[in-house]
Amino acid sequence: MANIIEVAKRAGVGIATVSRVINNSGYVKKETRERVEKVIAEIGYVPNEIARSMTLQRNNIIAFLLPNSIHRFFGELLYHVETVLYEQGYKLMVCSSSERLEKEIVYIDMLKKNRVDAIILLTNNDVEPYLDKRLPMVSFDRRFEGVPFVASDNYNGGVIAARHLLAVGCKHFMFIGDDAQGEQTAVETEVSKRRIGFFEELGKHGITDIINVEYPLGNYIYIPEDVHRTINLHREVDGIFCISDAVAAEVVKNIEKNGRRVPEDVKVIGYDGGESFLNLGKRITSINQPPRALADAIVELVQAQIRKETPGNRIVPVNLNVGETT
Amino acid sequence: MANIIEVAKRAGVGIATVSRVINNSGYVKKETRERVEKVIAEIGYVPNEIARSMTLQRNNIIAFLLPNSIHRFFGELLYHVETVLYEQGYKLMVCSSSERLEKEIVYIDMLKKNRVDAIILLTNNDVEPYLDKRLPMVSFDRRFEGVPFVASDNYNGGVIAARHLLAVGCKHFMFIGDDAQGEQTAVETEVSKRRIGFFEELGKHGITDIINVEYPLGNYIYIPEDVHRTINLHREVDGIFCISDAVAAEVVKNIEKNGRRVPEDVKVIGYDGGESFLNLGKRITSINQPPRALADAIVELVQAQIRKETPGNRIVPVNLNVGETT
DNA sequence: TTGTAAGCGTTATCAC
DNA sequence: GTGATAACGCTTACAA
Numbered sequence: 001m002a003n004i005i006e007v008a009k010r011a012g013v014g015i016a017t018v019s020r021v022i023n024n025s026g027y028v029k030k031e032t033r034e035r036v037e038k039v040i041a042e043i044g045y046v047p048n049e050i051a052r053s054m055t056l057q058r059n060n061i062i063a064f065l066l067p068n069s070i071h072r073f074f075g076e077l078l079y080h081v082e083t084v085l086y087e088q089g090y091k092l093m094v095c096s097s098s099e100r101l102e103k104e105i106v107y108i109d110m111l112k113k114n115r116v117d118a119i120i121l122l123t124n125n126d127v128e129p130y131l132d133k134r135l136p137m138v139s140f141d142r143r144f145e146g147v148p149f150v151a152s153d154n155y156n157g158g159v160i161a162a163r164h165l166l167a168v169g170c171k172h173f174m175f176i177g178d179d180a181q182g183e184q185t186a187v188e189t190e191v192s193k194r195r196i197g198f199f200e201e202l203g204k205h206g207i208t209d210i211i212n213v214e215y216p217l218g219n220y221i222y223i224p225e226d227v228h229r230t231i232n233l234h235r236e237v238d239g240i241f242c243i244s245d246a247v248a249a250e251v252v253k254n255i256e257k258n259g260r261r262v263p264e265d266v267k268v269i270g271y272d273g274g275e276s277f278l279n280l281g282k283r284i285t286s287i288n289q290p291p292r293a294l295a296d297a298i299v300e301l302v303q304a305q306i307r308k309e310t311p312g313n314r315i316v317p318v319n320l321n322v323g324e325t326t
Numbered sequence: 327m328a329n330i331i332e333v334a335k336r337a338g339v340g341i342a343t344v345s346r347v348i349n350n351s352g353y354v355k356k357e358t359r360e361r362v363e364k365v366i367a368e369i370g371y372v373p374n375e376i377a378r379s380m381t382l383q384r385n386n387i388i389a390f391l392l393p394n395s396i397h398r399f400f401g402e403l404l405y406h407v408e409t410v411l412y413e414q415g416y417k418l419m420v421c422s423s424s425e426r427l428e429k430e431i432v433y434i435d436m437l438k439k440n441r442v443d444a445i446i447l448l449t450n451n452d453v454e455p456y457l458d459k460r461l462p463m464v465s466f467d468r469r470f471e472g473v474p475f476v477a478s479d480n481y482n483g484g485v486i487a488a489r490h491l492l493a494v495g496c497k498h499f500m501f502i503g504d505d506a507q508g509e510q511t512a513v514e515t516e517v518s519k520r521r522i523g524f525f526e527e528l529g530k531h532g533i534t535d536i537i538n539v540e541y542p543l544g545n546y547i548y549i550p551e552d553v554h555r556t557i558n559l560h561r562e563v564d565g566i567f568c569i570s571d572a573v574a575a576e577v578v579k580n581i582e583k584n585g586r587r588v589p590e591d592v593k594v595i596g597y598d599g600g601e602s603f604l605n606l607g608k609r610i611t612s613i614n615q616p617p618r619a620l621a622d623a624i625v626e627l628v629q630a631q632i633r634k635e636t637p638g639n640r641i642v643p644v645n646l647n648v649g650e651t652t
Numbered sequence: 653t654t655g656t657a658a659g660c661g662t663t664a665t666c667a668c
Numbered sequence: 669g670t671g672a673t674a675a676c677g678c679t680t681a682c683a684a
Contacts, residue, residue, distance in 0.1 A: 003661055014671035019663060026664095027669050049439040050385060051661030053376050054676050061419075068405045070601065075401030079394045082422050086429075091436065093387075094420050096408050103412075110417065113375040275396065329677055340655035345679060352680095353653055377677035380660050 002045045011039040022047050053115075062302060063093040063111045065104060066122040071220045072246065073291070074122070076274045077140070080295035081120065088299060090117070099219065101125040118302045121147065124217055126187050136305035138298050143188040148305075150297040150314045151190035152289030157318045158197025161241045161269050161287055166205060168326050170239025170267055173202060174211040176227060176251060177243030178218060191243065194271060194287075198241050211237060223247055228254045238266050245270035248284050252325055267326040283323035289316065328371045337365040348373050379441075388628060389419040389437045391430060392448040397546045398572065399617070400448070402600045403466070406621035407446065414625060416443070425545065427451040444628045447473065450543055452513050462631035464624050469514040474631075476623045476640045477516035478615030483644045484523025487567045487595050487613055492531060494652050496565025496593055499528060500537040502553060502577060503569030504544060517569065520597060520613075524567050537563060549573055554580045564592050571596035574610050578651055593652040609649035615642065 004022075008015040013032060020026040021036040028036075039045070053059035062085055069075040082092045093116065095107040104123060108130045111119055118136035121127065121144065128144050131137065139149040165173065179192045195212070202210055211234050215224050231237075231254060242248035248270030252262050260266055262282065273288030297314040304311040330348075334341040339358060346352040347362040354362075365371070379385035388411055395401040408418045419442065421433040430449060434456045437445055444462035447453065447470065454470050457463065465475040491499065505518045521538070528536055537560050541550050557563075557580060568574035574596030578588050586592055588608065599614030623640040630637040 005661080008671095015662085016664080016671055016673095017669085020670090023663085029669060032669080046438045048441060048661050050376060050379050050441050051676090052663075054380055054661075054678095055663045057676070059376060069395045069401040069408075070398075070405050072396075072398065072401070075395040075398070075404075078401075078420070079396050079422055082395075082420055083424070086422075091440070092420050094404070094408055094418050096405055096412075098409070112372045114417070115374060115376055331677080334655095341678080342656080342680075343654060346654090349679085355653060358653080374677055377660090378679075380662090380677075381679045383660070 001048075002043050003048065004045075006043065007036065007039050007045050010043065011036045057115075058117055059115060060089060061091045061093055061114070061116045062118045062120065063095055063107075063116045064120045064122070065095045065097060065107055065111075066120075067099045067220070068096045069094070073244070073272045073274060074220075076291045077122075077294060080291045081298055084292075084295045084299045088303065097123060097125075099124070099217075101127070105130050117306060120298055120302065124187055124189065136302055138301040138305070140294070140298060141190045143190070148301050148311050148313050149190070150294055150301060150316065152294065152316045152318050154190050154193035154318075155197035157271060157287040157289070158194040158199070158241070159201040160318065160320050161194075161271075162198045162201035162205075164269060164285070164320055164322075164326065165239035165241065165267060166202075168239075168263075168267055172209075172211075172234075172237045172239065173198075173207065174213060174231070174234060174237045174240045175199070175243075176213040176223075176231075176240060176247060178215050178220070178223070178247070179243060194241075194243060220244070220246065223250050231255065232258050235260075240266060240268045242268065242270045245272040245284050245286050248286070248325070252282060252284070263324070263326050269326055273321050282325050285323040285326040286321050287318050288321045289318050293317075327374075328369050329374065330371075332369065333362065333365050333371050336369065337362045383441075384443055385441060386415060387417045387419055387440070387442045388444045388446065389421055389433075389442045390446045390448070391421045391423060391433055391437075392446075393425045393546065394422045395420070399570070399598045399600060400546075402617045403448075403620060406617045407624060410618075410621045410625045414629065423449060423451075425450070425543075427453070431456050443632060446624055446628065450513055450515065462628055464627040464631070466620070466624060467516045469516070474627050474637050474639050475516070476620055476627060476642065478620065478642045478644050480516050480519035480644075481523035483597060483613040483615070484520040484525070484567070485527040486644065486646050487520075487597075488524045488527035488531075490595060490611070490646055490648075490652065491565035491567065491593060492528075494565075494589075494593055498535075498537075498560075498563045498565065499524075499533065500539060500557070500560060500563045500566045501525070501569075502539040502549075502557075502566060502573060504541050504546070504549070504573070505569060520567075520569060546570070546572065549576050557581065558584050561586075566592060566594045568594065568596045571598040571610050571612050574612070574651070578608060578610070589650070589652050595652055599647050608651050611649040611652040612647050613644050614647045615644050619643075 004015050004018050007018045020028045021033050066074055069078050085092050097104045104127050121139040133146050137147045139147045141151045175195050213230050215227055242251055248268050252268050255266050270284045270286045273286045274291050293316045297316055301311050330341050330344050333344045344362055346354045347359050392400055395404050411418050423430045430453050447465040459472050463473045465473045467477045501521050539556055541553055568577055574594050578594050581592050596610045596612045599612045600617050619642045623642055627637050
């Protein structure tokens with residue numbers, strides 16, 4: 001494939017001039033420019049970005065290390081992150097870890113070798129020892145030493161969920177979440193604040209006997225059988241806050257299968273929102289964490305670091321979206 | 327950041343030897359190797375893949391140009407494609423077009439500049455004029471001149487859907503799909519064969535008065551209001567085949583909202599399957615096109631072309647997954 | 653076994 | 669305005 005030298009020869013100019021034309025930088029006489037452009041069109045010359053990255057020591061590639069793009073929220077966040085990066089002139093490399101630390105380690109190593117400009121991290125594993133802190137990094141929903149993070153306002157989300165369930169008349173509460181990860185990893189997740197906000201707000205209303213159902217993080221979709229049993233054990237519960245819409249959906253299904261009605265007998269509220277949520281069955285009442293706003297915040301933190309700044313964390317506001325389950 | 331020369335100096339060897347150690351190619355005396363490895367570990371040297379790509383004229387990056395990763399099937403296919411590529415030593419660049427031709431054009435140009443090793447295409451737009459046919463390419467579900475494609479056995483899927491609805495006693499049929507794209511693009515989609523297989527199989531059973539609901543391709547998720555009206559107009563219909571599970575979900579919801587029961591009064595079958603389908607409400611009976619198998623086929627065609635072979639198309643078998651809507 | 657040197661395709665400095 | 673030329677960091681003949 002033709003290179004810049006070929007173009008220069010045919011146009012009877014030096015390669016520096018061709019470079020100036022391609023990047024329209026510096027002074028180039030109009031005629032010269034036109035001559036060069038003509039040759040470029042004729043021989044179908046396409047500048048080689050790899051060589052360009054080589055000299056510039058920067059390739060405009062950013063990596064997103066995440067569990068998968070199957071879970072609706074991840075797929076949606078990925079889409080928005082990629083869209084925002086595109087608008088800013090970056091390319092995105094996806095790295096699905098399938099929640100496996102070994103794979104994350106291999107990926108991080110690969111990304112270092114490939115000299116990506118930055119890494120966006122979404123993981124529950126303790127990848128900290130493998131990170132090169134000199135590289136711009138942003139984490140979503142998790143804290144890593146020296147890495148700024150973006151999260152939705154999880155605490156406030158819990159508060160809003162509590163207030164909403166109270167407002168629609170619930171008396172006995174339950175929280176269901178897969179953020180019980182003490183045994184698996186030391187990573188501090190922002191997500192737990194949903195639970196804390198929920199408990200503290202109910203506490204302010206004198207409610208303290210909240211059933212707290214915790215289970216270890218799995219693949220974010222299926223929930224263990226004994227969680228379902230626990231739900232059925234507590235027939236007095238009439239208000240349930242679930243850590244995600246996916247979990248809420250499972251819970252609603254379970255409750256209806258076991259002869260109680262949603263929302264008449266039990267009200268259920270989830271977390272996530274977004275447009276990917278399929279309208280099959282009931283539209284779930286949910287705390288929305290807007291993926292585009294999250295993506296904007298993530299990319300801003302990435303760019304700030306590329307500019308050698310040291311940005312702080314970013315908390316994105318959430319809002320209540322009332323559906324058919326409360 | 328340290329380079330190969332630095333390592334060579336410190337180890338007191340030539341750069342070729344360091345290269346041999348890194349890639350463990352060629353002969354290197356055991357002692358020499360150990361000395362070099364020690365230095366590499368000491369100074370934390372990480373080989374530069376950009377420079378490597380430069381020399382090798384190949385970067386092991388493959389691009390996937392698709393509408394988005396929000397639609398459940400796309401997100402799932404993306405995940406599997408990326409997983410398979412990872413297993414084969416490739417990296418994946420995602421390029422979401424949001425179904426917009428302009429964006430696809432910009433992306434294709436960017437990918438040429440970046441010298442990606444191959445492009446995987448999933449689009450309904452006529453991108454053919456912008457493709458560089460010398461580049462390895464594979465298309466999913468669409469035909470482009472000179473580009474091999476992978477598709478599920480759409481025709482057979484239609485046949486299976488017809489047989490299943492017949493088997494469960496349906497008498498009056500409807501097909502609903504967004505593959506009516508004659509006005510928008512000239513691209514031949516494999517997806518239309520779902521409709522053809524369905525019609526032809528019913529025809530074999532003497533059934534020809536099938537209500538055919540076509541609407542223009544939108545964002546794959548929402549379906550136009552008048553489609554819902556048409557459904558309600560034809561209360562005699564008791565068997566509906568929808569072009570995707572997402573559409574089927576909307577249809578089920580609509581029918582139930584309008585006072586008929588699924589599956590008692592009307593049976594609905596969709597297309598896609600996969601694990602991403604949330605269990606909210608009814609589990610949809612569906613023609614499964616296994617995303618991992620599709621991903622395997624796609625990557626095989628990619629690799630064959632990288633090896634300079636000229637592979638044919640690949641049709642992946644589908645299977646019926648009976649849920650709660652038939 | 654090992655080292656030297658050419659080449660991959662750019663950008664950018666510095667003369668002219 | 670424009671053109672040589674030196675990086676950028678690697679792989680791989682070819683020599684030794």
